[in-house]
Amino acid sequence: MILPERIKPALLPLAALLIFEIWMRLADVQSDSLAPPSAIALALAGALTDGSLLAATRDTLAAAFAGLALGGAIGLVLGIALGLSHVFDRLMEVTIEAIRPIPSVALLPIALIALGFGYRMEIAIVSFACVWPVLIMTRAAVGGIEPRLIEVARVLRLSQLDRVRKIVIPAALPRIFLAFRLAAGIALIVAVTVEIAINPLGLGAGIMTAQQALRPDLMLAYLVWIGVTGFALNAALMAAQKTLFGRAAAIGDQA
Amino acid sequence: MAEPALALVQSSPSPARAQIAFDNVALMLGGKAIINTISLDVAAGEILCVVGASGCGKTTALRLAAGLYQPTGGSVRFEGEAMRAPRREIAVVFQDYGKALLPWRTAAGNISLALETIGMPSAQREARITELLAKVGLAGHAAKYPTEMSGGMQQRLQIARCLAQDPKVLLMDEPFGALDAMTRQGLQDEMLALVASTGATVVFVTHDLEEAIYLGDRVIGLLPHPGRVGLELKIDLPRPRDQLATREHPEFLRLRRALFDFIKASE
Ligand SMILES: Nc1ncnc2c1ncn2[C@@H]1O[C@H](COP(=O)(O)OP(=O)(O)O)[C@@H](O)[C@H]1O
Ligand SMILES: [Mg+2]
Numbered sequence: 001m002i003l004p005e006r007i008k009p010a011l012l013p014l015a016a017l018l019i020f021e022i023w024m025r026l027a028d029v030q031s032d033s034l035a036p037p038s039a040i041a042l043a044l045a046g047a048l049t050d051g052s053l054l055a056a057t058r059d060t061l062a063a064a065f066a067g068l069a070l071g072g073a074i075g076l077v078l079g080i081a082l083g084l085s086h087v088f089d090r091l092m093e094v095t096i097e098a099i100r101p102i103p104s105v106a107l108l109p110i111a112l113i114a115l116g117f118g119y120r121m122e123i124a125i126v127s128f129a130c131v132w133p134v135l136i137m138t139r140a141a142v143g144g145i146e147p148r149l150i151e152v153a154r155v156l157r158l159s160q161l162d163r164v165r166k167i168v169i170p171a172a173l174p175r176i177f178l179a180f181r182l183a184a185g186i187a188l189i190v191a192v193t194v195e196i197a198i199n200p201l202g203l204g205a206g207i208m209t210a211q212q213a214l215r216p217d218l219m220l221a222y223l224v225w226i227g228v229t230g231f232a233l234n235a236a237l238m239a240a241q242k243t244l245f246g247r248a249a250a251i252g253d254q255a
Numbered sequence: 256m257a258e259p260a261l262a263l264v265q266s267s268p269s270p271a272r273a274q275i276a277f278d279n280v281a282l283m284l285g286g287k288a289i290i291n292t293i294s295l296d297v298a299a300g301e302i303l304c305v306v307g308a309s310g311c312g313k314t315t316a317l318r319l320a321a322g323l324y325q326p327t328g329g330s331v332r333f334e335g336e337a338m339r340a341p342r343r344e345i346a347v348v349f350q351d352y353g354k355a356l357l358p359w360r361t362a363a364g365n366i367s368l369a370l371e372t373i374g375m376p377s378a379q380r381e382a383r384i385t386e387l388l389a390k391v392g393l394a395g396h397a398a399k400y401p402t403e404m405s406g407g408m409q410q411r412l413q414i415a416r417c418l419a420q421d422p423k424v425l426l427m428d429e430p431f432g433a434l435d436a437m438t439r440q441g442l443q444d445e446m447l448a449l450v451a452s453t454g455a456t457v458v459f460v461t462h463d464l465e466e467a468i469y470l471g472d473r474v475i476g477l478l479p480h481p482g483r484v485g486l487e488l489k490i491d492l493p494r495p496r497d498q499l500a501t502r503e504h505p506e507f508l509r510l511r512r513a514l515f516d517f518i519k520a521s522e
């Protein structure tokens with residue numbers, strides 16, 4: 001049988017869903033954690049139409065993006081500074097390597113005491129998680145800039161600010177963008193984790209509410225939706241990366 | 256390694272006339288003496304060519320003249336003032352044009368970088384960019400990215416960016432070394448014409464001995480380990496130079512022989 005190439009990868013998951021559906025119905029499974037795909041789809045449609053799912057998505061994404069912006073900005077500034085100054089890099093090395101391995105979720109108790117429930121606490125923890133990938137990758141990107149370009153900046157007598165603005169950031173931008181794309185994925189994961197663990201808002205809280213209401217169909221619908229959101233987020237950022245840096249990325253690969 | 260049987264020639268410094276003056280310059284890098292010592296004057300408007308075996312310190316000497324390195328002994332001066340850092344009056348043309356151009360900026364954008372830095376208002380930039388591109392034979396290529404240009408065009412663009420600084424001195428490090436022979440000869444003549452029209456001083460590093468004689472008012476040969484001046488030749492060939500006539504001139508052949516012998520002995 002000849003199938004279009006695009007459909008082939010979807011065949012196996014579809015078959016698995018079908019088998020799962022048939023099995024759930026034939027065996028008449030009653031479970032607090034499982035639901036047949038059709039029920040999940042119905043719950044998903046319901047949650048989408050009554051607006052609750054979209055509101056939760058908005059809340060989670062707002063916290064994730066705010067955290068990404070804050071943490072990413074800190075990581076970017078520190079990464080550029082560390083990439084440009086060997087002295088600063090050596091000074092900060094131990095500090096960074098000591099703080100970086102702390103799992104962001106381990107900060108929950110402290111963040112809760114300091115900031116209480118709500119966006120601020122979640123944003124703070126997402127920020128912490130986003131600082132590191134952006135910092136590490138920006139530092140590497142800046143440190144790896146063609147030294148000749150730095151010399152060009154020197155002989156043209158660019159000011160320190162112009163050097164960063166006109167040479168360092170554009171040269172490192174493709175890799176900085178990649179860092180932000182990876183950090184965006186982390187931001188979503190951490191935001192949902194915080195919500196599941198403790199914070200009563202967003203998609204993570206939606207999962208917990210459904211679970212406590214003994215609605216496995218709705219719980220799994222949230223799960224599917226989180227997957228869809230993450231996938232869409234990454235796909236959108238990848239498309240942006242391709243359009244923005246098609247040329248520059250190709251140049252970066254050659255170097 | 257045999258020491259060349261040539262008298263070491265060190266031009267005696269005459270600070271009044273010199274635009275660039277190396278006064279007993281020495282440079283250590285990583286605990287190694289790379290230059291020890293060079294004394295040298297370059298007069299305003301002069302074309303000085305520097306030759307020498309690979310690794311003898313030509314690039315290093317040029318970087319000292321550019322203010323990219325500080326000497327560990329002696330002094331480098333520009334118009335009587337010690338070189339503490341790169342100066343606007345001194346432009347550097349790097350050999351690896353592919354790395355010295357900003358790949359994310361067009362030809363116009365690359366020239367604009369120099370104009371922005373000297374603080375030219377944006378309203379005046381476009382006309383100046385057009386003028387500079389025409390000057391180096393790149394009229395109509397303003398919107399091209401460096402990667403869309405041939406090696407010769409990229410090097411022209413780098414030269415245009417240097418001219419945008421309105422420099423008094425052009426320091427050129429084997430600028431045509433990576434180009435094919437035809438392109439190289441074309442660029443040699445274009446560069447001579449450009450320099451003649453601007454009156455800029457040129458320090459031109461090359462490993463091509465004939466190129467050095469063809470372009471220069473004076474050629475110095477460096478000796479390696481550590482880098483120092485081993486030979487100085489005054490080039491009394493008529494200008495404007497001509498790719499055929501100049502290269503067949505008896506004086507050209509004599510100078511070429513002298514330079515070949517020097518390089519052979521220094522290796
Ligand atoms: N940053 C550096 N640290 C240590 N040694 C260097 C450095 N740069 C150049 N050298 C050495 O100095 C010598 C001269 O180098 P260079 O000026 O590049 O030679 P040339 O341009 O004549 O080929 C070489 O032996 C090179 O290995
Ligand atoms: Mg060299």
